[in-house]
Amino acid sequence: MSTIVRFDNVGLRYGTGAEVLRDIGFRLETGAFMFLVGSSGAGKTSLLRLLYLAQRPSRGRIDMFGRDITSLPRGALPALRRRIGVVLQDFRLIEHLTAFDNIALPLRIAGVHEAEVKAHVDELMAWVGLAERRDARPAVLSGGEQQRVAIARAVIARPDILLADEPTGNVDPEMAGRLLHLFHELNRLGTTVVVATHALHLMSRVPSAITLRLDRGEMLDPMGVLRNPPPVEPAELSL
Ligand SMILES: Nc1ncnc2c1ncn2[C@@H]1O[C@H](COP(=O)(O)OP(=O)(O)OP(=O)(O)O)[C@@H](O)[C@H]1O
DSSP, X not given: OXXXXXXXXXXXXXXXXXEEEEEXXXXXXXXXXXXXXXXXXXXXXXXXXXXXXXXXXXXXXXXXXXXXXXXXXXXXXXHHHTTEEEEOTXXXXXXXXXXXXXXXXXXHHTTOOHHHHHHHHHHHHHHTTOGGGTTOOGGGXXXXXXXXXXXXXXXXXXXXXXXXXXXXXXXXXXXXXXXXXXXXXXXXXXXXXXXXXXXXXXXXXXXXOEEEEEETTEEEXXXXXXXXXXXXXXXXXXX
16 A cells, blocks of 8 residues: 655744644555544644645655655646645635536546536536536535535546545535545545544544544644554455
């Protein structure tokens, strides 16, 4: 089993402020499902920003996909980002595109044939309860609908890593369970998943998940599980 993400002694500060992340070190194995938890302001979004290559650390080293991303030239980042699906708290939908076209975007960028795009997007929209909102633009969608468009867009092209920041924050409990199920299915197909959440009750739905707990910018890992991930059983690999 290979390591897809590795943090060594990572620190992050914004501008000249104090460090908002300190001494973060962990390994994430390919195919893992990780919950990122901690109280508001603990640094969850900041850690996701590092993983999405939106921010470089102020110190330490981050390896992703077997490369040291802290020393990569800017020009190399877009190709890496295409392997990452991301659901941010502000959704970042493209305003002039319909829900369907927003979700279809990663497939179209990848050059997928239009008939296949239509079949995949329609199926996923039905799954996340958006079949009726196919032609709606983001401005007329509710917060929960926008969130589901953002999630569908992030997962449609089966990224190597999915990063989601509080992805069930705007939906009812039933839909939250459904979305988590979607992430779990994607994970079983091989995508490494990182979900930052306050919804601790949802964590029991993914029994195999590991948890990275942040407390005011520091990592709590008393058992050392994240620094020394246990070997994965072959049976789990074949799921
Ligand atoms: N762009 C920024 N510039 C300066 N400080 C920032 C910036 N973004 C976040 N911070 C600070 O970094 C710290 C961690 O914030 P972050 O958003 O990562 O926490 P969080 O755990 O995701 O919180 P929440 O659960 O409320 O989303 C906070 O003290 C916050 O004020």
